[in-house]
Amino acid sequence: MIIQAATKADQAVILELEQTILDDMALAIYDELPVADVQEALSLAVAASDKSRYHYSRVLVAKNEANQILGVAFGYVDTEEKSLDDALQTVLADQFSYHRWLFEDSEVFDNEWYLDSIVVTDEARGQGIGKKLFQAVETRAKEQHRDVIGLNVDDGNPRAYKLYDSLGFKPVGRLTIGSHDYTHMQKQL
Numbered sequence: 001m002i003i004q005a006a007t008k009a010d011q012a013v014i015l016e017l018e019q020t021i022l023d024d025m026a027l028a029i030y031d032e033l034p035v036a037d038v039q040e041a042l043s044l045a046v047a048a049s050d051k052s053r054y055h056y057s058r059v060l061v062a063k064n065e066a067n068q069i070l071g072v073a074f075g076y077v078d079t080e081e082k083s084l085d086d087a088l089q090t091v092l093a094d095q096f097s098y099h100r101w102l103f104e105d106s107e108v109f110d111n112e113w114y115l116d117s118i119v120v121t122d123e124a125r126g127q128g129i130g131k132k133l134f135q136a137v138e139t140r141a142k143e144q145h146r147d148v149i150g151l152n153v154d155d156g157n158p159r160a161y162k163l164y165d166s167l168g169f170k171p172v173g174r175l176t177i178g179s180h181d182y183t184h185m186q187k188q189l
Contacts, residue, residue: 001070001129003136006059013069014059015042021117024154027178029092029102041091041098049087051080053116060136062120062129071120073133077144078108105177109184112150113141134167138189147189152182161185
């Protein structure tokens, strides 16, 4: 297995894996648009702007020997959050008549490299891929001049909380994203 920066060729699979997390978040957009439309909007947004939240340039991928993606980690510097969804919101409004923000709530704390999401395919879970992605995330955060990594863990997911705690993340705050309560955790590098 290899961890590397994602490429444009990886984008479609990246968005498919990210859908796993979007499904868990139970976002309001799915009350109005089907998953296929949201996926199309995400694809159009990343094609329109490399500043988009889920653009492959923000992604680390874990691949097996056959070049199949087994897991992904998305993240960015805290100061980038405010503009990450501009292209997506334009696509949603112009092409799908959806005029609300997909992510209305801020997810980041100041002065951190924010791990937006990490997901491993069902078939690859339990093989240490998530931990290797976390190691690569630490390197990326340092490269982007941050010495703190932040993430949010859904209060309804104690297994994830335990994993993050074992990796050195500590709770530093609470917030609500959509209709879910989260604990914000950080790790000093």
